[in-house]
Amino acid sequence: MLIRLNKFLSSDQISLKINENFVIDDEIFLSKTHLHKDIIFNGDIFKVDESVLLNGTIKYTFRAECARCLTPFDNVVETKFEANLVQQLDENDESDEIQLKISEGCVDLEEIIKQMIYLSMPMKSVCKKDCxxxxxxxxxxxxxxxxxxxxxxxxxxxxxxxxxxxx
Ligand SMILES: [Zn+2]
Ligand SMILES: [Zn+2]
Known part of the structure; x- marks a missing residue:
């Protein structure tokens, strides 16, 4: 799940739009979460002063059991996050900001996407509003x-x- 940023970083462009279909191939993660392996990532990357900021939205689907009728169904969830893209991780940073390291002009979103999916998965969901x-x-x-x-x-x-x- 690499996003290439070399061109963007060395250009005069202020912002960059990203629309990617990613595949999660971590079998353990998939079976733990009942996640469909295909996810959609949409993001905007901005240059702000000296920083590079990412606003990302992850859309994923997982097999859930309806809390009311107990029928399994595909639950589609969207979750958002913001991150700072940095050349060097600041180990002493005590803010809640998420930092992602740019290495060789690329940023790898795999870990953060998996974390965000995990954190945003609803414990209880219903198959339809009027179930x-x-x-x-x-x-x-x-x-x-x-x-x-x-x-x-x-x-x-x-x-x-x-x-x-x-x-
Ligand atoms: Zn139901
Ligand atoms: Zn009855």
Whole structure:
């Protein structure tokens, strides 16, 4: 996941747009996170005074289980980060700024992208906003079927009525 910056750095250009499709080939990471290996990276790199700044957006997909209906689905997530691209890492830097080293005119985004994916993965997600979930009484997936539980449980007065009708 190398971004080449030599040309940009030695030019008069102030900013550079990046749109890349990356493939993550770290099998352990992929299986731990249920991540699809293809991700999309969009970024802007700016020269500001002496610094070079990166604004990046990562779009990734992972296999999640719906917190309401428990059905597996593909969850698409976008996460953003900012980083300082530096020639020399400042070990004493105590700010929260992310520093990425430019080496031989390139910056490698693999580690930071994996970290950002890991940090941004939602613990709970739902397959769709209006997911109806599972009936707590009979266990059917209410997105796929309707059950009669709600009718029967909804109004206790009907139970009395039923009792009356029995006789
Ligand atoms: Zn669901
Ligand atoms: Zn039910």
């Amino acid at each position: 109806k979930g599972i009936c707590p009484n009979c266990g059917v997936n209410l997105n796929l079927e309707e059950c009669k539980c709600e009718d029967n449980l909804a109004d206790p007065r009907f139970d009395k009525l039923k009792d009356l009708l029995k006789d």
